[in-house]
Amino acid sequence: EGIPESHVMLWPGSGGPLVSTVAAFCSPTKGLVTADPTFESAWRTADYLKAPIAKAPQAPGAGHDVKAMLAANPNAGLYYICTPNNPTGTVTPLADIEWLLANKPKDSVLLVDEAYIHFSEAPSAAKLVAGRKDLVVMRTFSKLFGMAGVRLGLTFADPELQKRIMLFGPTAGGLSITAMACGNAVYPEAALIKARREEMIANREETIAWLTKKGIDVQTGSQANMFMMDWKKPAKEMQAAMLATPEKVQIGRNWPIWPTVSRVTVGSAEDMAKFRAAVEKVYTA
Structure with missing residues (x-):
């Protein structure tokens, strides 16, 4: 720097x-x-x-x-x-x-x-x-x-x-x-930083596209390994429901200012496949 x-x-x-x-x-x-x-x-x-x-x-x-x-x-x-x-x-x-x-x-x-x-x-x-x-x-x-x-x-x-x-x-x-x-x-591994960033972006964008196609509102603009999704229902209930699926997916918390919105961390391609499977089980429009 x-x-x-x-x-x-x-x-x-x-x-x-x-x-x-x-x-x-x-x-x-x-x-x-x-x-x-x-x-x-x-x-x-x-x-x-x-x-x-x-x-x-x-x-x-x-x-x-x-x-x-x-x-x-x-x-x-x-x-x-x-x-x-x-x-x-x-x-x-x-x-x-x-x-x-x-x-x-x-x-x-x-x-x-x-x-x-x-x-x-x-x-x-x-x-x-x-x-x-x-x-x-x-x-x-x-x-x-x-x-x-x-x-x-x-x-x-x-x-x-x-x-x-x-x-x-x-x-x-x-x-x-x-x-x-x-x-x-x-810290000198510039190529590793680039590769991990690109892997995360691919996993994030694939999942966001899938959620959007399913009709779930995802906030735009994330440049990190997370995004915010709006269930249009209490986020704490959806967090518990995701954890109760066979996939046992733990998603992030919500903030009082946005009670229906959950923070989702972007993991590996396998992690995000399990996340999508869990959403399929718990989400109804």
């Missing part, structure tokens, strides 16, 4: 730095702003800190509405952008991230969570870190690399910001030698 070594910090996964960044920059007087729906970990941490939480609704198939995020709390401590977003898989354009950086309060921080960036060919916000003391970009090896249990993550940020985040959680001192070895082995 062309980022100086001084601006790169290793972590045991990216869940820790996400929580630590919220803890470092939010308080009862400095709130958190996110999209809705998005990854909930930041909400839980802010709630624990008694920091105000503002959520800007995200349109189906779109990236974060950064202008709505700023309007939701023009004096927040932290603005959180997950891109590609969990659960929608949609990307927030780099131009929108740059707009938020230019218009947010000077004393606030922007956290860009790129946990799923390797599934997409969208440009990274990492190049924006240089010369800034108000931007943290986060990565993990747990997604496309398939190393969730190994626990290896990164933050890109100015060293002064890194020091503030480090006060709240274990950084490189918490890494195992196994994580270090695996990270060194896998």
